[in-house]
Amino acid sequence: MVRMKKLLYAMLALLCLGGCMVAHTDMPLEDTPSSSVTETEQSVPDKQQAPDSQEFTPYQAPEFARADFDHASAQGENGVLIDLTGISMGYVAVSAESDVRMKFRVEMGEQIYDYDLPSDGTPAVYPLQCGNGSYIFRALANTVGTKYAEAYCVETQVRLKDDFQPFLRPSQYADYDEDSICVEVAAELASQQPDALGVVEAVFEYICEHVTYDKEKATHVKRGYLPSPDETLSTGKGICFDYASLVAAMLRSQGIPTKIVFGYVQPNDLYHAWNMFYTEESGWVTVGYEVESNSWSRLDMTFSANGAGSEFIGDGTNYTDVYFY
Template sequence: MNMQKKLLSFHSKYMSFLIIFCCSLTACEIEKHEKANIQFKKQQILTPHADGILEYTSEDAVIDASNASDGYIMIHYKGNSKKEKAQIVYPDGRAYLYTLQGGYEVFPLTGGDGNYTISILEYVYEKEYKIILTAGISVQLNNEFSPFLYPNQYVNFSSENKAVQKAEELSLYCENEVQIIDSIYQFIIYQIQYDFEKAKKVHINYLPDIELILHEKKGICFDYAALMCAMLRSQGIPAKLEIGYSGSSYHAWVLVYSSQKGHIHDIISIHEGWTLLDPTYASQHSAQNTLAHTISNTYFSLYTY
């Protein structure tokens, strides 16, 4: 009888321990998920809108500058020409030329505050175009980072994209910005291969398709930069797609902003502010070589998207 009581007492204590232990584990897991979910909920993918509050129109075109203070405009060409273009002249005089694809499209105002001139050009003959609509706007950004958080024609993404969903997955348990940058950076450089054949025949008006890049797991420098910027922006981290020259090569790379210091890929420093990252080069070289390359090589930006 005493033995039974002892066994019952032991069994009761053992079960109590198991219940407490399991509950503790569950609580830890719940807390871990809650922390991750809280962080996840903070990331709201920004969606551009053509609100029609400030519009410039012609018979065949619309320039919607309703959200210029958020760092973008939207253009809609409604004519029959298949080679229409948009030109945006920045406050510093630089001119950005885009080929329109149809429907409402988003174009960033990455030159900061100041006066911009937007023109829509309709194809006439050979290299001749005529201006069918022009607008001058004065821009004062609500947030200096907005142009580098919204999607645009070059960095095109939405919440439905698998690339964005992958970014959410990679960021779920990250505790800070640097860890998110590291997670996305390493995913891209190890999962995406450089496409040498595509590089030989890429068209001048080529635009990256982040879904196709992720599906095929290969791309050119433009693809690497666009995919990385899209994934970072979807997680609330400002990222610039830069196009210009790396040494003597025409190239695309990324500038990422962080409010924290740290390291990614073990040895590459992330500064407080903007840090240059070259995922194309990193995908083909070691972390040490990549670090040496980005330090010693000259990157000269012509365009920022």
């Protein structure tokens, strides 16, 4: 209970600092990705003394959850290759080579997710966030204007190892690997914590201290923008999509299931991005939302972002979840 109150007071103090984007500018389905990473050093947090307890046991992250493209196992035609070897682990990997713009569509029942697909042969990873069932994967090639024609299609049954798999791994919207700076930082922070909730708290505080809200970027960001967690750390600034991607990368790399959520917040139905993380523990409070045992809980980093304002992220009331990644 003491820890709960302490965290709540900390969150309320952070809320006073401000909060991530112009309405609808982060809609993640339009223009060709443009996410070059700035190669700049990002300092890893100094090791701190462990909590005052001779029985302190640091949090142990599970094995890093990968999401790879296996060229030898991929199938396809018309320059499109789809690798289905990772579907039980919550992802599909795709590669395409084309002279035109490409899209990738994930369908499961009435749920449809559209993504940009690199046309230079660079593999892309997409989550299977709709759970178990019959999926249809479609690679689409631009014909004229906003019209697309199917270049390749495959249907398959998906049975996930568990429901957390899609939210434990890298994907197009949370692009990181074992060598990423953000993963190194997260691992160092995790080594100083006793449990998963401590890791969430440490990551939250670290990002709040090292990343500021980029109002100019929020005003000019183009459709189809893709974030780079390492670039967000190296530049020390970002918009809501950057914050959500960085949180997902850092927590997922430490074995904490984390969703990137797109939806609307009041007032004025501003389109926004935030996170949800899963815990079997209780006691963590995040921006007015208390973590209940065995439940998903919201984590909106931009409400603690230095320099953010309600004109970009709303007032944090009436969250409406629309898309999960």
